[in-house]
Amino acid sequence: MMCQTRYNALKNENEVVVSIRNQSLLNSKLLVSVVPILALTALTACGIGQPFKEPPSSTQPSLPTGTIPPKLPPPPVPAVIPGLQQGTDSGATVTPVEAQQPIRVGKILGGVPITRDSIRDPSHPLAKRIVFFGYNSSRLTPDSLDLVRGHAEYLSRFSDVRVRIEGHTDERGSREYNIALGDNRARAVAKILQLQGVDAGQFSTLSYGEEVPLDEGEGERAWRRNRRVEVVYEGYN
């Protein structure tokens, strides 16, 4: 029954898609991005290729607690990320081919070589994934720019790795304006990746605005820490 509802939802979404298709205002790039998202959402709700699962029943008609991962589940990633399979628990670690050809770039890296496993190394300069911003600003400081360029180098080298650029703000002012401000910050970082030649398919942006503070405290210190962009390596965190 619920599946039927979902099917109707899917039909509605298709109508949306069709009419957007008729919009001459919109470019094909937008179409490409709308269709799969709406279709995926609707299709998966009905469980294509698998039996539809009823929600777990409980005595109360409320949400089962603890069934939803507390953090955002990792976004879709390629089924196999080369280099990811060599976990430390596998005993014999195989060093990927790229790791044997270290490259040296950038001030932030200070001559430290980049290998595929650099982003798993807490002592590597690329372990720094956060850049901070001034109040109401989305301008990168020279140090931040340097760090972002370091990550750009890594991404250019390992073109199968994807990152999500997450923008955040402090808690002051309007929630939705803060979403827009966080988006500006994330796009400022994404722009650097783009300018450094990172493939557009390797990064996406997401603004949380003020919703997910790094520091739950109040006052200038907490605010300064919360005005930030985090570079999140998908599948690596």
Place this chain on the structure above:
Amino acid sequence: MRRILTSTALMLVMLIFSMSQASAELRIEITESAGVQDKIPVAIVPFAVEVTGLQVDIAKIVEDDLIRSGRFSILPRNRLPSNPASSDEVTFTDWRSTDIEYLVVGRVRGGANGRVLVDIELIDIVKQRRLFAAPANAQGQIEYCCSFNVTAGRLRRTAHLISNLVYEEIVGVRGVFDTQFAYITSVGSQDQRRYALYLADIDGQNSVRVLEIAHPILSPTWSPDGAQLAYVSFENPGRTTIMMHHLASAERRPLISLEGINGAPAWSPDGRRLALSLSHRGSPDIYVVNVASGQMSQLTTAPSIETEAAWLDDNTIAFTSNRSGTPQIYRKGLSSGSRAERLTFEGKYNAGASASPDGTKIAFIHNDAGNFRIAVQDLNTGVLEVLTNGTLDESPSFSPNGDQILYATKEGRRDVLGVVSVDGLVEQRIRLDNENVRDPAWGPER
């Protein structure tokens, strides 16, 4: 690909869209109404109950409603000189010493099929006459309002409707005691936080959970008919989604989920369109989507931030833009070629506007010497007035009669809600035990 589908499907299955009674109760108190110079003295006599097992004290609900409006002083029950149930039973000399100007009396009787009949009367004690009178008919007879024939389950709502009638008759403004509001709660520590969307009656009663998920929900906005909410959800990985949520059926459908932001939904007064903000083409801009057809048009194109649309009428929106270097509020018509006109000039931060129902005022967040407060601006005179005194006030929304503004504020680190009258004279606080409550949206008339 299969793995992706499976995990997404599982996650969607685990999102259950259910309505359930809230465990925690909203607490409302009047924090300030001393500024109201001449409160109208009123007495509300406990209704004569001629039916057994009645759970609802209608007179008490009406009394609480009128007190919360801040416009009335209510004669305490223990000082009532008598307990008339109708105007026939009122002896005017009894009431002279109490100084009250109006008297509400009523009677609750059993009706057919377990229904309940409620009769009320409003009496002008000064002029010694019965109010709620309809014009005389051809035979010269005068009919009086009001009788209600309802199920017992609707008595609380009936009480709010009685409050509306009394308020409108005495004050001359429509009452909003029968309305609801939507709000968001967050509970739990950083790593295990859960977010929920709730509805409650405007007196804080009957709160109902509409949705609970492990990801942020924000910006609920009502359809003008009150049947749906649109809001922003982070439930899908990597992208935000504007969801349309039909309240009666609990059916949800994603309206849009593009790269970048999908934010700030605002329903047009005619209910046919939704204004929203997207950044898939670069900087955030405002778009208008036809809800039925999905047809979308782009309203702003500046390289700055344009977001937070609020409809002043079916053809005009107010919105926030930082094109001047600081966030300020602008107005723009929907017709092509219409230019944006700046509305706010005081201070370096004016954002998050909400429009009054008649479109003559906006309420917004104004940075007042480092404090973020709710201000209201009359669009005819341009006069800005700061209404609140918090440090991080946000999310204003007008009552359907335009007289009050519901907003989010803080007490210490706790998120609570406030209600302030547009003249700034009456303030209320709405708190929720052990939970943060935020992002309120006042619903339309029912």
